[in-house]
Amino acid sequence: MTGLQDSVWEGDIQQLKGLVSERALSGETMVLNMGPQHPSTHGVLRLMLELDGEEIVSCVPDIGYLHTGIEKSMESKRYEQAITMTDRMDYLNPMGNNLVYCLAIEKLCELDVPLRAQYLRVLLAELTRINSHLVWLGTHALDIGAMSVFLYCFREREKILDIFEMVSGQRMMSTYFRPGGLWRDVPEEFEPAVRDFIDYFPARIDDYERLLTNNPLWLDRTQGIGFLSAEDAIRLGCTGPVLRGSGVNWDIRKAIPYSSYDHFEFDVPLGTHGDIYDRYLIRIEEMRQSLRIVRQALDNLPKGPVRSNNRKYVPPPRSELGTSMEAVIHHFKLWTEGFRPPKGEVYVRVESPRGELGCYLVSDGSPRPWRVHFRTPSFIHLSALPHIAKGHLIADLVGIIGTIDIVLGDADR
Amino acid sequence: MLDPVEAITNAFPDAIQDVIEFRGEITLVVDSDRIVSVCRFCRDTKGLEYNFLSDVSGVDYYPQEPRFAVSYHLYSMVHNRSLRLKVYLPSDNPVVSSVTSIYPAANWSEREVYDLFGVYFTDHPDLRRLLMPEGWDGHPLRKDYPLGYETVQFSFNFDEIDRHKPYARE
Numbered sequence: 031m032t033g034l035q036d037s038v039w040e041g042d043i044q045q046l047k048g049l050v051s052e053r054a055l056s057g058e059t060m061v062l063n064m065g066p067q068h069p070s071t072h073g074v075l076r077l078m079l080e081l082d083g084e085e086i087v088s089c090v091p092d093i094g095y096l097h098t099g100i101e102k103s104m105e106s107k108r109y110e111q112a113i114t115m116t117d118r119m120d121y122l123n124p125m126g127n128n129l130v131y132c133l134a135i136e137k138l139c140e141l142d143v144p145l146r147a148q149y150l151r152v153l154l155a156e157l158t159r160i161n162s163h164l165v166w167l168g169t170h171a172l173d174i175g176a177m178s179v180f181l182y183c184f185r186e187r188e189k190i191l192d193i194f195e196m197v198s199g200q201r202m203m204s205t206y207f208r209p210g211g212l213w214r215d216v217p218e219e220f221e222p223a224v225r226d227f228i229d230y231f232p233a234r235i236d237d238y239e240r241l242l243t244n245n246p247l248w249l250d251r252t253q254g255i256g257f258l259s260a261e262d263a264i265r266l267g268c269t270g271p272v273l274r275g276s277g278v279n280w281d282i283r284k285a286i287p288y289s290s291y292d293h294f295e296f297d298v299p300l301g302t303h304g305d306i307y308d309r310y311l312i313r314i315e316e317m318r319q320s321l322r323i324v325r326q327a328l329d330n331l332p333k334g335p336v337r338s339n340n341r342k343y344v345p346p347p348r349s350e351l352g353t354s355m356e357a358v359i360h361h362f363k364l365w366t367e368g369f370r371p372p373k374g375e376v377y378v379r380v381e382s383p384r385g386e387l388g389c390y391l392v393s394d395g396s397p398r399p400w401r402v403h404f405r406t407p408s409f410i411h412l413s414a415l416p417h418i419a420k421g422h423l424i425a426d427l428v429g430i431i432g433t434i435d436i437v438l439g440d441a442d443r
Numbered sequence: 444m445l446d447p448v449e450a451i452t453n454a455f456p457d458a459i460q461d462v463i464e465f466r467g468e469i470t471l472v473v474d475s476d477r478i479v480s481v482c483r484f485c486r487d488t489k490g491l492e493y494n495f496l497s498d499v500s501g502v503d504y505y506p507q508e509p510r511f512a513v514s515y516h517l518y519s520m521v522h523n524r525s526l527r528l529k530v531y532l533p534s535d536n537p538v539v540s541s542v543t544s545i546y547p548a549a550n551w552s553e554r555e556v557y558d559l560f561g562v563y564f565t566d567h568p569d570l571r572r573l574l575m576p577e578g579w580d581g582h583p584l585r586k587d588y589p590l591g592y593e594t595v596q597f598s599f600n601f602d603e604i605d606r607h608k609p610y611a612r613e
Contacts, residue, residue, distance in 0.1 A: 094572075094575060094576070097574040099583060102583055102588075140466070264494055266547055267546070267547075267548025278520070285520075286523070374465040377497075377516050386497060388497055390514065401502045405497055405552075413548070442574060
């Protein structure tokens with residue numbers, strides 16, 4: 031490709047050999063481009079569709095429009111500097127991305143995290159899950175044609191973003207979690223604000239359900255569509271609500287508890303039909319369960335520090351700098367050079383709102399990560415899209431893209 | 444429930460080059476031409492049942508030799524445990540068999556490794572570039588690939604910047 035003109039494809043259908051079926055090459059079926067600038071693709075997803083009438087024969091996703099080389103850039107940053115980049119991958123789940131990266135560093139360095147920090151991490155990760163599900167619900171309903179839900183969802187999301195701003199100073203790219211704990215303790219206004227939210231929000235979830243759950247139009251567009259069997263879901267690597275919609279009981283928060291998730295009581299909702307409607311019900315129920323966790327975390331929030339006291343990895347508090355020579359040395363070393371984790375590799379997984387978010391971290395003993403790889407749920411779910419979409423009407427594809435809940439920043443990184 | 448290290452090393456005594464345990468994670472270094480049969484064994488053997496492939500990712504150890512590594516993160520939903528398989532590949536011929544026939548979830552992950560590291564997967568159903576544009580020159584996640592030096596092209600200066608780009612022209 032040498033110029034803009036060349037990027038307009040006016041070529042021969044034979045060039046698509048191998049991607050589309052023989053029927054398309056002979057002109058029997060139609061090949062249609064969808065995206066990347068299409069409102070229902072939730073970003074910049076391009077799909078090449080082969081259609082027989084209105085039925086999808088095959089679907090070839092084309093991603094990479096939002097590829098920003100985050101994994102490459104992280105290799106040139108020190109461990110602590112690179113946290114800011116993780117926020118920008120899945121921009122609806124900033125705290126979750128921070129969490130998986132910090133957990134990987136902590137596992138690599140065997141760094142302890144105080145209980146208060148762990149509880150606050152859980153609390154904020156669950157608020158992030160609600161935040162992400164609200165955007166999903168709003169846009170998913172908007173795609174299918176229910177406009178008003180979108181406005182309500184974004185109204186409630188504002189309250190969560192206000193809480194994020196309160197703790198970190200940022201509404202979306204919070205970078206609040208750090209290796210060994212949190213950036214700083216939460217302010218005084220935090221607890222009343224979260225309490226307000228958990229008192230206010232359950233009635234709002236009921237509102238959304240009143241608009242959608244028994245709405246005949248919604249049922250028509252979601253029931254029996256986008257079916258995925260349990261075996262296929264496991265085979266194709268699906269996780270999170272997509273996997274649980276097919277009835278597989280696997281939630282990383284329960285299976286491999288991290289950040290003291292085992293201290294909290296919550297249920298994992300499961301589907302039976304594996305269609306769009308079941309996944310919708312699961313995510314709605316997950317919001318309620320997340321609220322339960324938030325409430326427990328807030329009620330039982332322990333007192334104490336929010337960051338590890340291991341000075342080899344965590345900078346000393348400001349107050350010590352004036353009195354302790356050792357603190358000054360640690361401070362200087364950490365901010366000029368960074369810390370050096372031991373040589374080795376770890377893989378950590380957390381349950382993001384979309385599914386399994388994994389971080390594979392390879393250290394060569396230098397202050398910069400040798401290799402960081404993120405296993406992102408949107409990426410794997412998109413690779414399963416052709417399987418789910420096959421045989422459906424093109425109008426239902428919009429619902430199917432919505433139901434696998436992709437964020438293109440997460441898929442492309 | 445079988446011990447994975449014991450079961451796999453007994454079944455493939457000559458294919459397992461090394462067993463590493465670090466921070467409670469087990470890594471088996473596998474001969475690159477045996478990875479498919481080891482994966483099949485891990486998935487189908489009763490007592491192991493690693494039925495879920497989380498992730499495939501590449502590592503470039505430049506300038507060491509063998510230069511490339513591909514890590515497979517297996518997980519068993521039945522026994523709730525994970526295992527990492529790792530193959531090392533030389534820089535002059537980084538080729539390994541695709542595990543898509545065992546784990547279809549590897550499809551895009553392997554395409555990503557091919558795209559960003561230039562590791563080839565034989566028997567892959569659709570080995571094309573995934574994240575980078577089709578005609579891209581080089582593999583960005585290799586350590587000898589520069590981090591920056593790409594000027595952003597806009598419509599008003601497209602040709603000007605294009606003239607200085609290092610890629611091959613007809």
